[in-house]
Amino acid sequence: MARHKNDILQGTLVLLVLKTLDARGPMHGYAITSHIQRVSSDLLRVEEGSLYPALHRMTQDGWLEAEWGTTEKNREAKFYTITTAGQKQLALEEESWTRLRTGVTRVLRYA
Template identity: 45%
Template structure:
């Protein structure tokens, strides 16, 4: 099935940036992260669990996140992820990089057509 314009893949690093920012707000389990990003984006972003959990595991290995056993709102065992100091530093770096990239894209798209 072909993707529509509304179903484009996220640019490289976008998932990490959103996860780190979301966990800066509060610790969450994976499904809560998916729902949070979906809700805050006004349903414009759909994060697939097949993308999220490998990214969480990579960020754990890199020391950007910690996790602990917890219980979901439905009473099920789950892993609760939280941002580490290294994760906060990465978030600040990535946010700065994103802001510069977005500014550049905006400039290119705002040029008048010949």
């Protein structure tokens, strides 16, 4: 599986996307970007281009389902919904994130 350099973010990107969709229900890609940016008070900025490969990958893994729909502005957009498998994955990702953060924090504190 070809990995790209900006995958550094991809691990957390998956977590963020899953969390967003889990909390907010079906959304299109642009809304996901805006949501993450807004909720994180602009601390996190999704690299917009890399969002779509990630979304497609997650769809393939069965974590998301995609469907075409219309926005309020009457534009056609692809809406993503989290699946049960996605929710399980979210739990796993959250747990490993917590572990990572605890670990990193400890290292920073005691090293």
